[in-house]
Amino acid sequence: MKRSILLSILIPLLLVVALNMDIIVEELTVREYRVITRCVIENTGFTEIGVNPSDIMNFYLIPNISGWQYVEEVLVYINGKLADKNKYYIDEVDGNKLLKFHSPFRLDVGGKLNVTLVQKVVVYRLVFSGVKRVPRGLKGGLKEPMPTEDYLMLKGFYRKGDFSKVVETAEKMEGSGFDVLLNILKFICSRIKYSNSSYGIAPPAETLERGYGSCGDISALTVALLRLKEIPAFIYFYYVYEEGLNFYEKSPILTINYSNIGPHAFAMAYLESVGWVPIDMVIHAGN
Numbered sequence: 497m498k499r500s501i502l503l504s505i506l507i508p509l510l511l512v513v514a515l516n517m518d519i520i521v522e523e524l525t526v527r528e529y530r531v532i533t534r535c536v537i538e539n540t541g542f543t544e545i546g547v548n549p550s551d552i553m554n555f556y557l558i559p560n561i562s563g564w565q566y567v568e569e570v571l572v573y574i575n576g577k578l579a580d581k582n583k584y585y586i587d588e589v590d591g592n593k594l595l596k597f598h599s600p601f602r603l604d605v606g607g608k609l610n611v612t613l614v615q616k617v618v619v620y621r622l623v624f625s626g627v628k629r630v631p632r633g634l635k636g637g638l639k640e641p642m643p644t645e646d647y648l649m650l651k652g653f654y655r656k657g658d659f660s661k662v663v664e665t666a667e668k669m670e671g672s673g674f675d676v677l678l679n680i681l682k683f684i685c686s687r688i689k690y691s692n693s694s695y696g697i698a699p700p701a702e703t704l705e706r707g708y709g710s711c712g713d714i715s716a717l718t719v720a721l722l723r724l725k726e727i728p729a730f731i732y733f734y735y736v737y738e739e740g741l742n743f744y745e746k747s748p749i750l751t752i753n754y755s756n757i758g759p760h761a762f763a764m765a766y767l768e769s770v771g772w773v774p775i776d777m778v779i780h781a782g783n
Contacts, residue, residue, distance in 0.1 A: 525620055528568075529737065531558060531757070533613040539603040546600035549611045553752070555595035556733055557586065558615050561638065569616040574601075576610065591641055591730035591764060638764075638772040647728035647766065654720050657701030662717070665704065666724035673727070673767055680721045681777065688714055690778045697731075697761070711778045712761040718775060719763050728766035732774070736760045 533556075535549050549555070560566045572579040572595065587596045601609050650659075669679045689708040697712035700720040709717070715731045722729035735757045744753045762776035 527619045529617045529619060531615045531617060531735065533615075535611045537603065537609040537611075539605055539607050542605060544605060545603050547603055547609065548597050548600040549609065550594075550596040554733070555611075555613050556735075557593040557595060558617050558734070559593065565617055565619045567615055568618050569614075570595075571614040573612040573614070574610070576612075588641065591647070592733050640772075643728040643766040643772075647730050648723050648726065650720060650723050653697075653699055654716070654723075656699035658705070659699075659701050661704055662700050662720050663724060666721050669721065669725060672725070673769070676725050677722070677727065677765055677767070677775075680718065680725070681775065683721075684714060684718055685777055688717065690714065711776075714778060715761045715763045715775075718777075722763070722765050730764050731761050732764050733759070733761050 535553050535555075537547055537549065537552060539545055539547075557570065558565070558567050572584055574583070582598075584595055584597050587594050595613055603609055665683070669676050669683070671679060687707060688703060690711070691708040692710050697716050698709055700717040703709040703713040703717045712731065712733075719729040719731055736759075737757055739756050741758055742753075742755050743758070744751060746752070762774055762778075764772050765775055766772050
């Protein structure tokens with residue numbers, strides 16, 4: 497009698513578990529992170545100034561990727577206080593979403609402006625060792641943004657230096673679509689070495705001439721070659737989480753400190769049969 501009662505309880509319970517296994521696994525494999533971007537601006541001059549933090553640095557917003565990650569909350573603080581939403585807006589710049597401010601902030605002599613962007617990100621990640629992580633819900637490529645003409649344009653930064661050499665290189669790439677994409681990647685991997693020694697991003701012509709470059713340099717050259725072959729492409733800027741990682745970048749007027757996170761860039765290419773696909777040739781390079 498007791499056994500039949502136990503079975504009558506266990507069988508419906510097991511059925512409920514089986515029907516909701518995907519939800520249960522999802523709950524077990526989710527990790528939450530808070531990505532904090534803080535910009536502190538100090539007026540070291542002799543007069544009051546107006547400064548827009550958007551002109552000092554880029555406040556990148558983390559993308560939502562189905563089956564991979566989603567942003568649950570975005571908060572902006574000005575000098576420790578939660579900012580009104582009418583003070584900032586979201587702008588899309590060449591495939592990347594950035595937080596920007598409508599107007600400058602007044603800064604007295606010796607004064608400081610602390611702008612902090614806090615993003616709560618939920619990431620799907622298997623917690624069992626030895627199990628390969630497979631993103632759920634990501635079928636083929638990404639569908640956003642729309643592959644408009646903007647992702648085929650080459651002007652300004654892209655054309656600096658001897659851009660004719662980049663054009664000549666693209667003309668040697670045979671095929672179309674996926675085939676020409678593979679040919680471009682083979683060329684990059686065989687001719688351009690990865691080096692994390694440069695600050696900022698070099699124009700494609702410079703990277704091609706010297707034969708080495710950072711992740712951003714290689715991505716810019718990849719995007720230029722793809723666009724020359726009529727394949728929509730852009731550079732995706734993001735961060736790599738690595739616990740314990742601490743380093744800084746410094747220029748004459750700006751010092752950037754990174755804690756448990758590192759900046760990275762890769763290319764995105766649009767193939768009609770797939771959608772947007774990521775191209776990262778240096779993620780495993782070096783360390």
